[in-house]
Amino acid sequence: xxxxxxxxxxxxxxxxxxxxxxxxxxxxxxxxxxxxxxxxxxxxxxxxxxxxxxxxxxxxxxxxxxxxxxxxxxxxxxxxxxxxxxxxxxxxxxxxxxxxxxxxxxxxxxxxxxxxxxxxxxxxxxxxxxxxxxxxxxxxxxxxxxxxxxxxxxxxxxxxxxxxxxxxxxxxxxxxxxxxxxxxxxxxxxxxxxxxxxxxxxxxxxxxxxxxxxxxxxxxxxxxxxxxxxxxxxxxxxxxxxxxxxxxxxxxxxxxxxxxxxxxxxxxxxxxxxxxxxxxxxxxxxxxxxxxxxxxxxxxxxxxxxxxxxxxxxxxxxxxxxxxxxxxxxxxxxxxxxxxxxxxxxxxxxxxxxxxxxxxxxxxxxxxxxxxxxxxxxxxxxxxxxxxxxxxxxxxxxxxxxxxxxxxxxxxxxxxxxxxxxxxxxxxxxx
Ligand code: MN
Numbered sequence: 001x002x003x004x005x006x007x008x009x010x011x012x013x014x015x016x017x018x019x020x021x022x023x024x025x026x027x028x029x030x031x032x033x034x035x036x037x038x039x040x041x042x043x044x045x046x047x048x049x050x051x052x053x054x055x056x057x058x059x060x061x062x063x064x065x066x067x068x069x070x071x072x073x074x075x076x077x078x079x080x081x082x083x084x085x086x087x088x089x090x091x092x093x094x095x096x097x098x099x100x101x102x103x104x105x106x107x108x109x110x111x112x113x114x115x116x117x118x119x120x121x122x123x124x125x126x127x128x129x130x131x132x133x134x135x136x137x138x139x140x141x142x143x144x145x146x147x148x149x150x151x152x153x154x155x156x157x158x159x160x161x162x163x164x165x166x167x168x169x170x171x172x173x174x175x176x177x178x179x180x181x182x183x184x185x186x187x188x189x190x191x192x193x194x195x196x197x198x199x200x201x202x203x204x205x206x207x208x209x210x211x212x213x214x215x216x217x218x219x220x221x222x223x224x225x226x227x228x229x230x231x232x233x234x235x236x237x238x239x240x241x242x243x244x245x246x247x248x249x250x251x252x253x254x255x256x257x258x259x260x261x262x263x264x265x266x267x268x269x270x271x272x273x274x275x276x277x278x279x280x281x282x283x284x285x286x287x288x289x290x291x292x293x294x295x296x297x298x299x300x301x302x303x304x305x306x307x308x309x310x311x312x313x314x315x316x317x318x319x320x321x322x323x324x325x326x327x328x329x330x331x332x333x334x335x336x337x338x339x340x341x342x343x344x345x346x347x348x349x350x351x352x353x354x355x356x357x358x359x360x361x362x363x364x365x366x367x368x369x370x371x372x373x374x375x376x377x378x379x380x381x382x383x384x385x386x387x388x389x390x391x392x393x394x395x396x397x398x399x400x401x402x403x404x405x406x407x408x409x410x411x412x413x414x415x416x417x418x419x420x421x422x423x424x425x426x427x428x429x430x431x
Contacts, residue, residue: 001088003276005095008408012098013106014116016046021403021412024098027091028271028413029076029236032122039125041071041079042117044271045098049117052094058111060097060104064089075129076272080216080235081350087235088276124270126177127238128214128351133175133266134341135210135242135258135355136167138332140286142360145372150250162290165332165340167357170242171263175353177270178416183424184394185264187248201423202245202261204377205392208358209310209368209400210240211327213334214272218348225348227298227339231275233348234334239269239308239400239416240355246371246391266355269400269416277411281305281404285333292336295343302333306413308359308402310368312383315395320383322373325359325366327402394422 005027012024022028022044032042032049040053053071055061064086070079079086097105105111137143140157143166147156160166176182184205188197218233219225225233242262249261282301291297306327313319332340337354358368367373370391373381380388392398397419403412 001085001092003088003092003279005088005091006277006279007095008280010095011100012045013100013102014045014048014098019410020046021410021414022046022271023409023411024095025409026273026277026411027094028273028277029079030127030271031074031076031125033125034117035121039074041073041076042122043094047119049119049122050094051115051117054115055097058114061090061093064093066090074125075351076127077129077351080128080214083216084232087274091274091276124177124179126175126268127270127272128353130172130175130351130353131349132352133170133172133355134167134352135170135262135357136165136332136337137357138165138330138337139357139360139368140331141329141362142358142368142372145360145367149371149376162288163292164296165337167337167341168257170258170266170355172353174263175266175268177268178418180267181419181421182243182265182267183421185245185248185260186423187245187260188251189247190251197251202248203391204246205420206244206246206370207310207392207398207400208242208244209308209323209325210242210355210358211237211306211308211402212240212268212353212355213237215338215348215350215352215354217350218338219342221347222345223342223347224295224345225339225342227296227335230335230338231302233338234275236272236274237278237413238272239402239413241267241398241400241416241418242355242358243267243418244369265418267416267418268353269402269413271414273411273413278304278306278404280406280409281411283328286329286331288331295339296336298333298335302335303328303330304404306402306404308368308400311399311401312389312392313397313399314383314385314387314393318384319399322370322381323366323368325361325368327356327359329359329361329366330356392420394420396420
């Protein structure tokens with residue numbers, strides 16, 4: 001099926017600002033509460049949210065095999081399970097419905113009132129029910145930086161790192177979407193020079209700039225996904241702030257890896273941008289040396305040129321951009337990650353989420369965490385209000401943005417914005 005939704009020459013009868021992340025060529029998918037408090041699956045063009053449940057009930061998806069309630073759900077899991085042909089047919093149809101030259105919905109005031117919402121009339125929800133969450137560690141720059149700080153600059157990368165996409169299983173219960181605040185976690189740490197661990201608030205709360213891909217039902221238990229088919233099972237991508245408590249992480253991670261320093265919160269952007277919409281932004285991956293084993297060898301452009309940035313906004317203050325990076329720097333691509341994940345027969349389901357790992361670039365201003373930006377706290381970052389940060393302070397908001405751009409079109413992810421609150425106080429818990 002052709003990808004007619006990506007036609008760069010198409011314009012919409014809905015207003016789209018030229019700097020918008022959401023032109024008619026994007027057509028991402030999300031879940032929101034409407035002004036009537038109804039939960040629905042939707043998309044977005046410019047600053048208009050579109051209720052796909054209502055569009056379907058009004059007959060606009062006639063001819064596409066969809067169940068009646070496919071969009072009247074609180075998650076995209078069932079729609080994603082329908083597979084690539086269906087996603088493509090639905091995106092193509094949405095593009096047609098909102099094309100400037102199509103009068104059907106454009107000139108139907110009554111239908112438009114039912115289907116279209118201003119962004120201030122809706123509340124974004126988690127787009128999928130994430131059954132399983134895996135986080136990789138796929139940026140060579142990040143792994144080298146962290147290895148140099150915590151182990152040995154001469155042997156910063158572990159010997160396995162260049163041979164496989166290293167990852168760990170995360171926790172899905174604490175994945176949240178934008179604008180849900182996070183409390184500073186408490187836990188065990190071993191302060192420098194101390195003889196015994198102490199319990200208390202983490203003093204080193206950090207962000208990790210990541211992208212994450214959402215999968216469809218991919219395989220049965222026991223069945224590996226070949227690397228050259230892996231992208232067929234990727235529905236789309238979101239921005240991911242993989243919150244990390246570095247002091248808790250450092251003390252707990254040996255020998256089984258990340259645990260409580262990571263699973264207190266992971267924040268994602270609410271609109272899933274499909275892999276189809278990102279097609280024009282494919283680029284070559286970094287050269288892999290040594291050559292990976294055959295089951296990890298990919299052909300063609302398997303990386304994506306997605307510009308990323310992170311801002312820190314103090315309470316009532318101005319935002320300061322602290323990092324600019326790019327998804328194309330990743331050493332291991334998504335197809336390799338999914339092939340590696342399933343090579344032992346591990347099954348992957350619709351709605352599963354795979355984080356890329358912190359996306360650090362080659363320059364000091366492209367590092368994807370405060371750990372690296374402030375080099376373990378030795379080089380504080382100056383904010384616009386004159387204050388300094390080594391890590392994240394209480395009431396700071398961390399804002400991540402991502403977009404792709406070429407001469408024809410800009411496809412973006414919007415943002416994920418999260419405020420860090422002080423340690424949870426049980427007395428303040430709402431009754
Ligand atoms: Mn991570």
